[in-house]
Amino acid sequence: MIDFLCGPRRSNCEGLSRRDFMRVGGLGLGAGVAGLTTSDLLRQQAAAGELGPTADKSVIWLWLSGGPTQVETFDPKMTAPSEYRSVTGEVQTVLPGVTLGGNFERMAQVADRMAFVRSFAHTNSGHSGGTHYVMTGYDNRLADNGAVANRPFLGSIVSRVRGTNHPTTGLPTYVRLGGIYADGPAFLGTAFGPFDPGGEARRNMALTVDRTRLDNRREMLSGIDNVRREIDRSGLMEGLDSFDQQAFDLILSRAQQSFDLKYEDPRVVDRYGPGLGQQLLQARRLCESGVGFVTLNYGGWDMHGNIKQEMDRRGPEVDRAVAALVEDLDQRGQLDNVLLVISGEFGRTPKINGGAGRDHWAPLSTLALAGGGLQMGQVVGESAEKVDVPKTTPITPQDLMATIFQVLNIDQRAQFTNQSGRPTYMIETGKPIEELV
Numbered sequence: 001m002i003d004f005l006c007g008p009r010r011s012n013c014e015g016l017s018r019r020d021f022m023r024v025g026g027l028g029l030g031a032g033v034a035g036l037t038t039s040d041l042l043r044q045q046a047a048a049g050e051l052g053p054t055a056d057k058s059v060i061w062l063w064l065s066g067g068p069t070q071v072e073t074f075d076p077k078m079t080a081p082s083e084y085r086s087v088t089g090e091v092q093t094v095l096p097g098v099t100l101g102g103n104f105e106r107m108a109q110v111a112d113r114m115a116f117v118r119s120f121a122h123t124n125s126g127h128s129g130g131t132h133y134v135m136t137g138y139d140n141r142l143a144d145n146g147a148v149a150n151r152p153f154l155g156s157i158v159s160r161v162r163g164t165n166h167p168t169t170g171l172p173t174y175v176r177l178g179g180i181y182a183d184g185p186a187f188l189g190t191a192f193g194p195f196d197p198g199g200e201a202r203r204n205m206a207l208t209v210d211r212t213r214l215d216n217r218r219e220m221l222s223g224i225d226n227v228r229r230e231i232d233r234s235g236l237m238e239g240l241d242s243f244d245q246q247a248f249d250l251i252l253s254r255a256q257q258s259f260d261l262k263y264e265d266p267r268v269v270d271r272y273g274p275g276l277g278q279q280l281l282q283a284r285r286l287c288e289s290g291v292g293f294v295t296l297n298y299g300g301w302d303m304h305g306n307i308k309q310e311m312d313r314r315g316p317e318v319d320r321a322v323a324a325l326v327e328d329l330d331q332r333g334q335l336d337n338v339l340l341v342i343s344g345e346f347g348r349t350p351k352i353n354g355g356a357g358r359d360h361w362a363p364l365s366t367l368a369l370a371g372g373g374l375q376m377g378q379v380v381g382e383s384a385e386k387v388d389v390p391k392t393t394p395i396t397p398q399d400l401m402a403t404i405f406q407v408l409n410i411d412q413r414a415q416f417t418n419q420s421g422r423p424t425y426m427i428e429t430g431k432p433i434e435e436l437v
Contacts, residue, residue: 066302103315106323119381119390130345166290178297305355339372398430
């Protein structure tokens with residue numbers, strides 16, 4: 001729909017401002033913000049200085065919500081007493097002397113392209129609190145009492161630094177495939193929050209008129225612009241032309257295909273497997289199209305009872321999907337340009353409880369990483385004999401943040417204004433993980 005608004009006191013359109021002159025809608029150009037067309041959003045982003053340069057690296061963060069066990073995943077510790085060691089056994093990787101939990105046979109075969117951190121630790125054993133700590137680098141003791149996140153997540157920081165959309169493809173810088181507590185912008189502002197393709201935003205990005213009708217509307221807009229140029233010589237129309245052009249180009253480009261696996265080779269889709277595999281494949285496609293940060297939430301890791309049964313259910317799907325992603329990125333020559341991070345909010349108690357499970361445990365957990373141009377094919381850090389605390393220097397959430405900052409070429413001393421109007425460092429104590437960089 002195109003409405004010409006000539007104002008109640010005017011009999012013609014002479015002298016109208018750009019805002020009074022034309023309202024364009026109904027083109028299926030929404031970008032996920034209620035009441036805004038894609039061109040509207042592009043204008044707002046430009047006004048905020050958000051259409052800046054982009055970097056060539058991306059992050060896929062796989063979040064295992066619930067708190068994955070460090071023992072049955074990446075630190076089986078079969079030398080420990082029986083009540084501490086992995087109940088799923090272990091599998092030898094392609095790295096001499098390095099084993100993973102018994103559910104991760106495929107990941108074991110790509111371990112030379114991964115790194116496993118066995119000394120990751122923090123101090124908050126609550127689900128929301130631990131999530132806030134790992135995702136933002138800062139503790140929030142009120143998180144488990146319903147408090148909102150008070151620090152921005154890495155994805156939002158990347159969006160703030162790079163701009164909210166890729167300047168060429170128009171795709172969002174930060175996309176989430178499943179929400180996670182503390183995955184938002186906090187005091188950076190809602191403009192830098194994640195784009196969720198599972199909601200109304202994705203549907204609004206789809207072309208909802210056929211190509212012929214859109215071409216006709218575009219021709220109509222061109223004619224209107226010609227008239228407008230004759231009556232408005234202030235230069236305002238050049239801005240309108242630029243952003244409407246970007247909106248049309250985004251809708252008609254191949255960028256939308258990044259969200260749809262029907263454009264992927266079916267053999268590749270099959271290799272990744274269902275569920276989580278489909279999400280990781282979608283994440284890879286998004287990164288190829290310029291998305292800078294993608295989060296995925298694969299839950300079910302709060303294993304207080306019968307941990308072997310639960311690991312036998314969850315582990316193989318992660319194993320297949322992650323191994324497929326690592327191999328796929330490597331074969332495409334993209335492994336150095338995409339960093340995969342696998343984490344949860346904390347680890348599990350080292351000793352098996354009375355229900356054959358493990359409980360919440362922040363003093364030790366593990367990380368798995370792949371790609372990003374970091375030094376792969378190694379284990380970083382070591383756990384103590386009973387897999388309860390780090391034996392070597394603990395690696396903290398801020399150290400993980402600093403490592404990701406380095407991969408993405410973000411200033412380690414980056415500051416942004418907080419809700420009190422004060423410049424605030426995103427990282428205060430963290431340093432890049434030395435063995436990886």
